[in-house]
Structures are given as C-alpha cells and as structure tokens.
Amino acid sequence: DTAVSQTPKYLVTQMGNDKSIKCEQNLGHDTMYWYKQDSKKFLKIMFSYNNKELIINETVPNRFSPKSPDKAHLNLHINSLELGDSAVYFCASSTGEMAQYFGPGTRLTVL
C-alpha cells in the first residue's frame, strides 16, 4: 500500500526514559513532517525536513531530535520524557509545498 506509516502505534513509558518513533513514506515525496496533537485535538507542526535537510524547527525543546536518514524516512527521538510529552504524534509527507498526507499516529503516554 502506498502510504505514510508510523511505528509504534502506541507507546507507554516512564518519565525520564528515552524513546523513538519511526516514520516511512513510499509516496515518493521530498518533504516530511512531525506534528503533535494535544488532548484538545489541536495539531501543531514540530519539524519539517526537505530532502533530509531540516527546514522547520518550531520552538520544540531540544529533548526532541528528528533524524532523516533518507528522503523516505523521518524518525523522532525524545530524550528524558516528561509528563507533558504525552500526546499523539503524527508524521506527514508532501511534495514540496503541496497538500500533506498524514500517518496513522503514535499515541505516547508518559507515566
């Protein structure tokens, strides 16, 4: 299936731990994104990569570090997890500045 996929779907962890979320797209897009959706369903961009180069870093704590090994992958590593990091994280991709296509989301719960 052509799509944006994310793993894991659910992630439950203790405060202070380090965790990673992986994202892959097989749509042939050149730009990938990470969004955070809070408990009120508000969606906000965190990062954007174009051809493996960081182009948006939206005032996100430096505990969050995205890594793009190639155009089809954008992973998100989070250090020293805090309670406030609990949210749903969505990966998305697009061709340049065209419409963005979203993955199914990763629900992160920090205990």
Next chain:
Amino acid sequence: GQQLNQSPQSMFIQEGEDVSMNCTSSSIFNTWLWYKQDPGEGPVLLIALYKAGELTSNGRLTAQFGITRKDSFLNISASIPSDVGIYFCAGLNTGTASKLTFGTGTRLQVTL
C-alpha cells in the same frame, strides 16, 4: 502559535441532512486544505484548494477558497453515518517551508 477559527465547534445532525462548516483567518493563505480525522486515525485529506475563489467537489463534499484568501468553507451533502469525525481546515503559504496552520476542528455527529 496561530490557529484558524473553525465554526461550528461541534454539530449534531440527522442522516440525510446537509452540513456546512467554515474556517476564518486573520491572515491570508495561498492554499486551503480540508482534512477528516476518525478516532484513533490520522487526518485524511479531503479537498485541496490552490486558487482564490476556487470551488472544488469530491463526491458529496464541496469546498471553496474564499476570494479574500482569509476563509474557506466545506459543505457535505446528504450526510451518512460514516461522515462522523472531526473536520479540520488548514492553511498553507508558499515560501514558509510548507508550514500548515490548522483550524480548531469541527466535530460532526450524525444520528440515524
């Protein structure tokens, strides 16, 4: 950060009714997008609007890009139970590194 204002915030309608929701912004956008999110899923693109004044349909959905470039509306005709979900508008400006600004969402509930 900036949010787009969507209205209504939520709506309960009967199956078969038409639905209308809109999105307004204090600043202009070059592109308007409409997404639907089902519980536990990611937003799914419904309609993309790239030109001011553009009216675009996708099945029972019709969306328009406001002529002022500060608003957009989405209509759903003859609603069915699977239309239930949260609808988001999103604005995009070229030259801003594809930064999507999302609306606050409209939660649609359909009763039989």
